[in-house]
Amino acid sequence: MTIAVTSAYQVTYDGASINVYHTNKGEGLPRHEHAYAHLTICHAGSCVIRKEGIEKVIDKYTQPINLKAAEWHEIEALEDGTVFVNVFSEGKY
Numbered sequence: 001m002t003i004a005v006t007s008a009y010q011v012t013y014d015g016a017s018i019n020v021y022h023t024n025k026g027e028g029l030p031r032h033e034h035a036y037a038h039l040t041i042c043h044a045g046s047c048v049i050r051k052e053g054i055e056k057v058i059d060k061y062t063q064p065i066n067l068k069a070a071e072w073h074e075i076e077a078l079e080d081g082t083v084f085v086n087v088f089s090e091g092k093y
Contacts, residue, residue, distance in 0.1 A: 003074040019086045023047070023077035023091045028084075031074040038073060038088035041063045045082030050074045058084075 005027045007019040021028070028047060040049060046059040051073045058065060066089075067073050075084060 001068040028076040
């Protein structure tokens with residue numbers, strides 16, 4: 001079970017929203033879905049992204065992951081000090 005966290009900070013730039021999360025092991029974003037797609041990037045530590053039938057561990061060496069609109073997913077930190085970022089444009093849809 002992933003412990004829900006809120007973003008450390010949020011930035012909106014030229015129509016894109018950027019949410020930065022500072023998390024510890026077991027924290028992140030529990031299962032959810034929304035009407036917009038977003039990229040997830042891990043900058044420090046590691047985290048797992050779960051979608052239906054898929055589990056992918058990412059870290060600072062992993063290419064950003066595109067999570068499609070209207071599909072459930074969750075993001076969970078696998079170690080203390082994990083930093084991940086979600087980038088999206090909510091108003092496009």
